[in-house]
Amino acid sequence: MKNITIIEDDKALNDGIMLALANADYSFRQYHKLGDYKKDEPVDLIVLDVNLPDGNGFDFLRELRKSSDVPVIMLTANDLETDEVMGLTLGADDYITKPFSLMVLRARIDKVLKKADVSNDSAYRDDVYIFDYGRMEFFASGELVELSKTEQKLLKLLTDNVGRTLTRDYLVDSIWTDGAEYVDENALSVTVNRLRGKLTVKGMDMPIRTVYGQGYVWKYDK
Numbered sequence: 020m021k022n023i024t025i026i027e028d029d030k031a032l033n034d035g036i037m038l039a040l041a042n043a044d045y046s047f048r049q050y051h052k053l054g055d056y057k058k059d060e061p062v063d064l065i066v067l068d069v070n071l072p073d074g075n076g077f078d079f080l081r082e083l084r085k086s087s088d089v090p091v092i093m094l095t096a097n098d099l100e101t102d103e104v105m106g107l108t109l110g111a112d113d114y115i116t117k118p119f120s121l122m123v124l125r126a127r128i129d130k131v132l133k134k135a136d137v138s139n140d141s142a143y144r145d146d147v148y149i150f151d152y153g154r155m156e157f158f159a160s161g162e163l164v165e166l167s168k169t170e171q172k173l174l175k176l177l178t179d180n181v182g183r184t185l186t187r188d189y190l191v192d193s194i195w196t197d198g199a200e201y202v203d204e205n206a207l208s209v210t211v212n213r214l215r216g217k218l219t220v221k222g223m224d225m226p227i228r229t230v231y232g233q234g235y236v237w238k239y240d241k
Contacts, residue, residue, distance in 0.1 A: 021063040021132055024048045026056060026079075027094065028071050036066060039121035040128065053079050062089055064132055066124075067111075069095035069102070077105055084110040086161035088142075088151050090131045092124075143178040145239050147220055150178060160220045169194060170214045173207075177227060177237035186234040211235060 021044060027033040028051045037047050050056055053074040065083075069076035080091055092113045093106045106114045112131045115124060141152040149158040152175055157164045166174065172194045176185060191207055215227050226239040 021045050022048070022061050023064050023066065023128070024050065024056065024060070024062045025066045026050045026053065026071065026076075027066065027068040028052060029068075035121060036124065039125055058086075063135070064090045064092065064128060066092050066094065066128070069093055069097065069106070077109060080106070080109045080111060085163070086149075086158065088149060088154065088156055088158075090135045092127060092131060094119075147223060148218070148226075148239075150174060159218050160223075164217050166214070166217065169210050170217070173210055173214060177235065181237050181239070184230045184233050184236045188234075190234060 023040065023045050025033050025036050025047060027036065027049075030051065033049050033051065037049060040047070048060065048062075052072045053076075056079075067076045067079065071079075076093060076095075080093070083089070083091070088110075090112045091110070092115060093111045094115055094117060095102060095106075096117045098116045103114045103116075112134070113127050115127065143150040143152075147160050149156075151157070152171070155171065157166050157171075157174075173190065176190060176193055187207055194210070195206070211227060211229075215225055218227070219225060224240055226237050228236050228238050230236055
């Protein structure tokens with residue numbers, strides 16, 4: 020069952036959205052202002068109005084994206100292209116201008132949830148890190164981290180094999196697959212060090228561990 024949160028101050032529209040989506044596969048939480056939203060509640064998608072009594076949906080989304088990749092569909096009465104661009108830039112998965120058909124909204128929601136399911140198949144999560152390889156978004160303690168393509172390849176190999184030591188030869192062969200005849204022997208060490216530097220969180224042990232004489236392992240300890 021998917022948990023959908025609706026944050027919309029227009030009670031009639033809020034109720035209408037819930038009724039339009041009602042089926043055995045969805046459960047709902049309805050809020051009329053941002054202050055009612057609880058971060059620790061399970062949620063698979065948020066339907067978010069831009070203009071709310073106690074704040075701005077854009078600001079809410081900006082803060083949300085520091086720690087969560089939950090899909091968000093934004094609703095707004097503003098049909099300005101700049102507002103749509105802002106919403107999508109901040110990380111909204113879709114943007115719908117009022118008035119709109121509830122049937123269209125339902126179709127958009129179904130599409131976003133299906134996309135999220137595919138993305139989640141290629142994601143890693145623990146208490147500190149969120150790595151969404153499908154969306155190429157990487158968070159360390161809620162902070163967005165920019166990774167190079169090579170660093171992403173290395174990280175995915177490690178997190179796909181949690182607790183398993185991957186040899187240096189295996190990593191080099193798997194990462195540098197462009198047919199290059201020669202790869203500098205220090206390339207892997209440099210990539211590992213850069214990745215460690217970007218993912219280091221104060222007070223936490225670095226999960227990328229060196230297994231001397233063999234290679235590297237991702238081992239996350241709470």
